[in-house]
Amino acid sequence: MDRLRTLFSLVGTGEVFADVGCDHGYLAEMVLKSGNYKRVIISDISKSSLQKAVDLLKPYGDRVTAVVSDGLESFTELPDEVAIAGMGGEEIVKILSSAMSLPKKLVLAPQKNSVKVRKLLFDLGYKILKDFTIKDKGKFYDIISAVEADIEPKEYTNLEYIYGRDNLNERPDDFIEKLTLDEKLYEGVVQTKTASETAKSVAMQKLKEIREILK
Numbered sequence: 001m002d003r004l005r006t007l008f009s010l011v012g013t014g015e016v017f018a019d020v021g022c023d024h025g026y027l028a029e030m031v032l033k034s035g036n037y038k039r040v041i042i043s044d045i046s047k048s049s050l051q052k053a054v055d056l057l058k059p060y061g062d063r064v065t066a067v068v069s070d071g072l073e074s075f076t077e078l079p080d081e082v083a084i085a086g087m088g089g090e091e092i093v094k095i096l097s098s099a100m101s102l103p104k105k106l107v108l109a110p111q112k113n114s115v116k117v118r119k120l121l122f123d124l125g126y127k128i129l130k131d132f133t134i135k136d137k138g139k140f141y142d143i144i145s146a147v148e149a150d151i152e153p154k155e156y157t158n159l160e161y162i163y164g165r166d167n168l169n170e171r172p173d174d175f176i177e178k179l180t181l182d183e184k185l186y187e188g189v190v191q192t193k194t195a196s197e198t199a200k201s202v203a204m205q206k207l208k209e210i211r212e213i214l215k
């Protein structure tokens with residue numbers, strides 16, 4: 001399924017939604033079109049990237065507020081829900097851990113290091129609602145939605161942190177395809193004579209995990 005449509009399917013309803021690192025602004029456009037949120041804040045660290053979204057969303061008038069911002073740093077109001085997609089997990093972790101205040105709900109799509117994002121969500125007191133992998137145009141993406149928890153959420157197991165709870169419980173086709181490809185990749189490393197002992201031992205550990213999940 002299309003990555004942005006999948007993200008949009010996880011967006012809730014309310015007063016103010018923010019698309020952090022919005023670039024083109026396509027996700028914000030879907031939210032505005034749907035009417036799920038009354039207002040949308042579009043933001044990006046890059047003025048020229050933000051301008052693309054400003055141009056696209058002109059028809060929505062004063063339902064849109066644009067702000068050049070590193071993460072949530074320059075926000076003057078707290079949105080109900082924030083999406084952060086298309087950047088590395090470490091950048092997402094930096095944005096969330098340096099925010100003065102955090103929204104009730106998050107929709108995240110880390111390009112890598114999803115494990116760090118999952119761990120931070122737990123540390124910040126969020127409950128992960130959805131956590132799965134999708135394939136879009138030949139690439140795999142982790143998609144995570146989370147909500148501020150009323151009671152301490154049940155902590156993930158080590159494998160859930162690495163692979164995502166829904167992936168392990170529901171085994172979606174895209175996730176199984178990714179694991180099968182990763183299995184071949186790590187088999188290649190193990191069989192490569194010139195690979196370092198460290199690389200081989202990491203690959204063996206990954207193979208053990210993957211085969212445990214695939215069996």
Ligand SMILES: C[S@@+](CC[C@H](N)C(=O)[O-])C[C@H]1O[C@@H](n2cnc3c(N)ncnc32)[C@H](O)[C@@H]1O
Binds near residue numbers: 043045070084085087
């Ligand atoms: C690959 S684009 C993703 C666009 C869109 N969110 C998506 O998922 O299709 C990443 C965008 O994040 C912006 N970005 C990177 N780090 C950021 C930060 N710390 N705060 C705000 N925007 C950031 C970049 O300028 C860029 O426009």
